[in-house]
Amino acid sequence: MQKHDQDYIRRKNRSTVFELIRKHSPLSRAEIARLTGMSPTTVSRIVSELYQQDFMHEIEQTTTGVGRKAVMLHVNPGxxxxxxxxxxxxxxxxxxxxxxxxxxxxxxxxxxxxxxxxxxxxxxxxxxxxxxxxxxxxxxxxxxxxxxxxxxxxxxxxxxxxxxxxxxxxxxxxxxxxxxxxxxxxxxxxxxxxALAEHQYGSARGSSRSVLIGFGSGVGSSLIIDGEIYRGETNSAGEIGHTVVDPGGLLCECGKVGCLQTYIAEASLVEQANKIKPIGSLEELFQARKDGEYWAASIVDRAMTFVAVTVSNIACVYNPDTVILTGKLVESFPEVRDFISDKCMDQFVWEPLRGTFQIVYSALESDxxxxxxxxxxxxxxxxxxxxxxxxx
Amino acid sequence: MQKHDQDYIRRKNRSTVFELIRKHSPLSRAEIARLTGMSPTTVSRIVSELYQQDFMHEIEQTTTGVGRKAVMLHVNPGxxxxxxxxxxxxxxxxxxxxxxxxxxxxxxxxxxxxxxxxxxxxxxxxxxxxxxxxxxxxxxxxxxxxxxxxxxxxxxxxxxxxxxxxxxxxxxxxxxxxxxxxxxxxxxxxxxxxALAEHQYGSARGSSRSVLIGFGSGVGSSLIIDGEIYRGETNSAGEIGHTVVDPGGLLCECGKVGCLQTYIAEASLVEQANKIKPIGSLEELFQARKDGEYWAASIVDRAMTFVAVTVSNIACVYNPDTVILTGKLVESFPEVRDFISDKCMDQFVWEPLRGTFQIVYSALESDxxxxxxxxxxxxxxxxxxxxxxxxx
The missing domain is CATH 3.30.420.40 (ATPase, nucleotide binding domain)
Known part of the structure; x- marks a missing residue:
């Protein structure tokens, strides 16, 4: 074997061990050898290199069931x-x-x-x-x-x-x-x-196929398959704001008719409200609904229907195990959350898909x-x- | 190394070589060694085993640019x-x-x-x-x-x-x-x-992300990512027949309102036509439209609009490089194909996605x-x- 190849394999093995401990720690040296197929000697050498340079530390830990203490390795997060x-x-x-x-x-x-x-x-x-x-x-x-x-x-x-x-x-x-x-x-x-963050450290931890939907200044979504972002051909997969959900509906700023975001994006909801009364924000619109102004109820209730339709349509196309709802419209107004928990799964989601996924909210929030x-x-x-x- | 492990590696290497020749033939022995990282001796041994048992044959072939003849290996398809x-x-x-x-x-x-x-x-x-x-x-x-x-x-x-x-x-x-x-x-x-067949041997060969849409007795789709079917959590990914595209629309047999298939599935189109006149098939409906019956034009033109909307929505969610259209509605009636080629990309697809994918028809047809x-x-x-x- 060439010197060059040996170097390559040595570097590759080191990365493999580091990534394994990073993602699945705590792990013992024996477990690493088993999972990677490397010899115990190789694993020990790599671990001691990483250890010497402060990339990881050891914790003595009682392994379940056996009672024998094992030395488990942890990556130093910093x-x-x-x-x-x-x-x-x-x-x-x-x-x-x-x-x-x-x-x-x-x-x-x-x-x-x-x-x-x-x-x-x-x-x-x-x-x-x-x-x-x-x-x-x-x-x-x-x-x-x-x-x-x-x-x-x-x-x-x-x-x-x-x-x-x-x-x-x-x-x-x-x-x-x-x-x-x-x-x-x-x-x-x-x-x-x-979506990547919620999958790795937030409310979709452990999910195999999660979709994050953002209801904000626009509407969009992102699919994570086995920990990887599904990007599509031009990194535009999940751009549901311009999916047509009402071909006889409102004209969108994109020039098409009936795009989802015309019924649901903050700017669009505020713009519609201003046909009736000067309204500056979603908060004011929801307050008007609370005050019994029926035009505000018309706009908000339609938006809530489209939130539920969006979840249902996303379930049909991506068939995820987890849907994460984010954005002001779904996070800031209890009436929207109540509507989702009361009606979304039971009334809007296609029957064969009910219960095949969980609906969760962001755990990491503004971070x-x-x-x-x-x-x-x-x-x-x-x-x-x-x-x-x-x-x- | 244990005898058991040696057997495992030997079997695994044999499969690797076979799959490589199967998917990328013609290949020379030297190319296989380079692609797999196996030694030339190992490659030669495996090839001769496969060769002896009629799994492949050799063709002497002039390699481009060099002029030297190389022995290329082909799998025997039968x-x-x-x-x-x-x-x-x-x-x-x-x-x-x-x-x-x-x-x-x-x-x-x-x-x-x-x-x-x-x-x-x-x-x-x-x-x-x-x-x-x-x-x-x-x-x-x-x-x-x-x-x-x-x-x-x-x-x-x-x-x-x-x-x-x-x-x-x-x-x-x-x-x-x-x-x-x-x-x-x-x-x-x-x-x-x-979709798998069209990707591997049909009109989506070489595509990285293709979506097949079927407009038949129902409406559905299937996404192929890097040669693999994207199934989702319960093998229901792509069930677009029950995505809602008109929340103020027709009641679907599934109990929801405004599902895509109510506007586009054969049975639904025929059922709508029968409100006006006894119609038994899509062919009769299209004939009525040709005969100048305006109610037939209403139904068919709406269906064509929804075909285009479907392509656009699919592009937004999956961002594919290829969309394959199949099913009687899009394959049997030239007026639908004309509508798609004239209007679909330029009028219905969201502007940033125009030209990011090709629209093709089935190459394998009824097979x-x-x-x-x-x-x-x-x-x-x-x-x-x-x-x-x-x-x-």
Whole structure:
């Protein structure tokens, strides 16, 4: 065997062991040998390398049933970090995310909704730099930056194709942010990274096929199959905001008739309300309904029906085990949650699919996109060998 | 290394080499060594074993650009066979499918639409037996039977949960047919196996993410990701017939309002036509439209709109590279095809997705389900080692 091949196998084995402990810890050396098929000697050598450089620690633990104590290995969550960034219309959230998906340090930056992408990215780069210095973070532990934002994202190219919410079009995010910070950068749609976070650390843990639906300024969804984001051909899978649910209905801003988001997106609901009365937000609309204004009930009740229809349609196309509902419309108003728990499964979901999935809400809440973006960066850029060299 | 482990590796390597040649032939021995990472000696030994037992042949071929002749290996398509069965309301198609996805022998059996599952399965078992004897097929080459049928199928359990078209409910197909024939049996929904066939040998060859939509007695779809059927939690992914596309619309037989199939399934269109005039089939309905009967135009034009809406919605949720349209409504009437080619992409598909996928029609046509069922059986039951022992 060539020296080159030996090196490759050695590096690959080291990553395999590290990933295994990371995802399934606590594990004993014997279990690692069994799961990987590696010899006990190889496993011991790799573990001791990782151990010496602070990537993991041991805990003596009584294994179930046998009573004999075993030495179990745990990854040190802080040994590798990433930066998760959420860009929204009027604000930016930045967090340092560890290997357990915890936000260990964070900061927020306001954003003028009309500022250019360049200005926003410069403010992000400065804020990351300040956070790293303020918290005295070892830069060598940071593997990269993940960015989550609303809109259509060219994931492979690291750029925004179109974000109506941010007013950005054909914007290179990864290249610019890499130039400004020196870190590797990955970019994705906010719902895709949020779904990843809920699957890995939130309310869809252990799910094989979960769909996150976001009812916010638009409507979208993201399917996670066996822990991986299902992206589709152009990273647009799950763009249900423009599925047609009423061909005789309202004209959508996209030029088609009857798109789901015309019945359900915040801006659309507020716009409809303004035909009757000046209304500035969903909160005001729901208050009007509470005050007995029947036009507000018409708008809200129709929206709730479409929320339930959306869950049902998602179940038919993706046949998931878990549906995660997120966004202001479903999270902030108890009347909507009540409607969903009372009627959604029993009246709206197609009979053969009733009970085949659970409906849950976000566990990570406002940290979801930051955590998901951090995971994205860890998944892409975590190179345990480079980290080990840098730790030397 | 234990003797047991050596055997396991030897068998695994043999399958690997066989599958590689099967899927990517022609291949040279050197290419196989490079692709598998096996040593040239191991590759040569395995190839000569497979070669001796008639699983493959060699062709001397000039490789492009170099001019030097190389010996390329091809699998003998007839060395392994499976039986593909399509069960429909009034007929059964049975085919012997080879490793190239070709139907090498076939037969058809009529079916009384009211006959019991037991009677149908007995007739299938007899017909398979007759076909094997009549064509003098070596039983040892037949790895198993695949069955495709309309309805909800418990794929893992090999049974039909509910087939409205066949009138079957909670019916064990695999167990019964295995008992009757002695062969291994796999069962799946007809659209899922048809999609598999079109992906592997038909109009979606080379696609990474294709969706087949069937507009027939119901409406359904099937997503193939990287050559594998996406099944979802209960093998119901793609059941778009009961997605709601008009919450103020017609009552569906499922008890919900506005399901897609109420606007588009053959039975539903014929039923609507009968409010005006006795109409027995789609053909008569389309003839009435041609004859200038405006009520027929109302029904058909609405159906065509919903066909286009379906394609658009499918593109939004699955973001495929290929959409395959099948079923009488889109295959038998040129006016529907014209409508799709004129309007579907430009008027109905959401603008960011235009041009991201191709719309194609079935290449395998009426053989699709038989071929797909045959492939399903080959994928599941092809055990090259057992085949080699039997060929000895």
């Amino acid at each position: 040994s590798v970090l990433s930066v998760g960034v959420e860009i929204d219309r009027s604000g930016i959230r930045i967090g340092i995310v560890d290997l357990d998906g915890k936000v260990v340090h964070s900061t927020q930056v306001t954003r003028d909704s009309r500022e250019t992408p360049e200005a926003t990215l410069e403010r992000i780069a400065s804020a990351i730099e300040e956070l790293i210095q303020a918290e005295d973070i070892d830069r060598r532990k940071v593997v990269g930056i993940g960015v989550g934002l609303p809109g259509i994202v060219d994931y492979a190219g690291g750029s925004v194709v179109l974000s109506a919410q941010l007013g950005w079009k054909q914007t290179d995010i990864a290249g610019e942010l890499r130039r400004l910070t020196g870190f590797e950068v990955a970019v994705d749609n906010e719902l895709k990274v949020r 979801g996109v930051v955590i998901g973006s951090g995971i994205l960066a860890q998944n892409l850029f975590l190179d345990i060998d480079r980290q080990m060299e840098q730790a030397d | 060395s392994v066979l499976s039986v593909g069965v399509e069960i429909d309301r009034s007929g059964i198609r049975i085919g012997i499918v080879d490793l190239d996805g070709k139907v090498v022998h076939s037969t058809q059996v009529t079916r009384d639409s009211r006959e019991t599952p037991e009677a149908t399965l007995e007739r299938i078992a007899s017909a398979i037996e007759e076909l094997i004897q009549a064509e003098d097929i070596d039983r040892r080459k037949v790895v198993g039977i695949g069955v495709g049928l309309p309805g909800i199928v418990d794929y893992a359990g090999g049974s039909v949960v509910l087939s409205a078209q066949l009138g079957w409910k909670q019916t064990d197909i695999a167990g019964e047919l295995r008992r009757l024939t002695g062969f291994e049996v796999a069962v799946d929904n007809e659209l899922k196996v048809r 699709g389900v038989v071929i797909g069922s045959g492939i399903l059986a080959q994928n599941l039951f092809l055990d090259i080692d057992r085949q080699m022992e039997q060929a000895d």
